[in-house]
Amino acid sequence: MSARYAIYFSPAKHSAWWTFGAHWLGRDEHGDTERPQPEALGISPAELTGITAEPRRYGFHATLKAPFHLSAGHDEADVVARLGRLAQTLASVTLGPLKLANLGNFMALVPEAAPEGLQSLAAACVTDLDDLRAPLSEAELARRQSAGLDARERELLALHGYPHVLERFRFHMTLTGPVDMAAAERVSEVLARDVACLNLEAPLTLDRLCLFVERKPGAPFQRVIDIRLRA
Numbered sequence: 001m002s003a004r005y006a007i008y009f010s011p012a013k014h015s016a017w018w019t020f021g022a023h024w025l026g027r028d029e030h031g032d033t034e035r036p037q038p039e040a041l042g043i044s045p046a047e048l049t050g051i052t053a054e055p056r057r058y059g060f061h062a063t064l065k066a067p068f069h070l071s072a073g074h075d076e077a078d079v080v081a082r083l084g085r086l087a088q089t090l091a092s093v094t095l096g097p098l099k100l101a102n103l104g105n106f107m108a109l110v111p112e113a114a115p116e117g118l119q120s121l122a123a124a125c126v127t128d129l130d131d132l133r134a135p136l137s138e139a140e141l142a143r144r145q146s147a148g149l150d151a152r153e154r155e156l157l158a159l160h161g162y163p164h165v166l167e168r169f170r171f172h173m174t175l176t177g178p179v180d181m182a183a184a185e186r187v188s189e190v191l192a193r194d195v196a197c198l199n200l201e202a203p204l205t206l207d208r209l210c211l212f213v214e215r216k217p218g219a220p221f222q223r224v225i226d227i228r229l230r231a
Contacts, residue, residue, distance in 0.1 A: 004214040005079055005132075007065035007125050008058075009206050010223065016202040020194060021060025024175060025052050029059025029212070029223045040190040047183070054177030058221045059212065062173045064125040066162035067214060067221075068133040076213070076224075079132055083209055084227050086128050091231040092207040093117045097199040100191060101172070102184045108172035109195065118171055118206070125209065126165045136161050 011017035013030060022028050026037040026049070037048050070079070093116070098109040111118075136144070136157075144157055153163035164170065176187060198204075208228050212221040 002216050003076075004067040004069055005076070006058075006063065006067040006212045006214075006221065007083065007129065008061035008063055008210045008212050008223075009208065010059060010061040010210045010226075011204065012208070012226070016198055017204050018060065020198060021173065024191070025056045025060055027056045027059060027220070029061075029221065032220050032222050038190075040186075042186045043183075043190060051176045051179050051183060051187070055174040056220075058174070059223060060173060061210065061212070062171050062206075064122050064209065065129060066165075067212075068161055071132055071134045074132050079129075079211060080225060080227075082129055082132060083211060083225075086124065087209050087227040088230045090121055090124060090209075090229045091117065092205050092229050093121055095171070095204045095206055098173070098195060098204060100175075100188050100195060102181075103170075103172060105178045106174060107176040107179060107184055107187045108174045110170065110172045115171075115206075119167075119169060121206070122169045122171070123166050126160050126162075126169075130160060133161055 010029070011021070013028075022035050023038055026035050027033070028035055037045070037052070039045070040048055043051075070076075095111050095115050095118070097112045099112050101108055101110045103110075141157065144163070145154055149157065149163050153168060156165050156168060157163040160166075175191070176183075179187065206229075208226045210223055211225045211227075212223050214221050
């Protein structure tokens with residue numbers, strides 16, 4: 001039961017957005033290989049390595065169903081099969097322009113406006129696959145409930161193993177771990193032009209479900225399969 005599985009969205013490998021994210025984080029999540037990070041004016045190599053350490057382990061992505069252990073009687077092949085059936089029922093979502101945002105204490109990319117169909121797609125990933133998820137242990141529940149959750153978030157945590165789902169879901173593609181305001185401003189200055197160009201030249205569409213796996217506790221998440229949305 002040591003492995004954890006997650007349903008993410010990540011752009012197609014070698015696409016413009018994927019190249020941007022893998023370069024920024026310094027990692028190709030397909031083969032768990034390093035990539036050179038950019039020489040960012042105003043951010044030293046050591047600082048960039050440090051502020052991207054946490055998201056680097058997960059790869060460039062947006063969470064649709066947060067990491068979970070498998071429930072009894074299920075294996076990875078079951079997850080792949082169920083993901084394939086779910087993808088047949090879901091249509092691609094045009095995300096529209098993305099913008100840099102400071103989400104509490106970390107930097108991420110979020111849609112400038114709420115994309116049509118995104119909330120229902122994310123909800124389907126949570127609810128339709130939830131029987132594959134083992135319940136959280138008492139220790140896991142206690143640890144996550146101590147993170148300042150409100151009553152509804154505690155309810156969602158108990159129901160689905162994660163508090164930021166259904167109406168509390170917010171699409172975001174994480175770019176840093178915790179940063180102070182000064183570092184957040186430097187990240188915004190460094191990335192603003194790249195993000196603007198990508199929005200103009202390669203508008204991003206959520207067109208696939210990606211299965212990521214953490215093979216053992218603390219290991220980097222690896223991207224094992226992409227399944228295109230077919231509805």
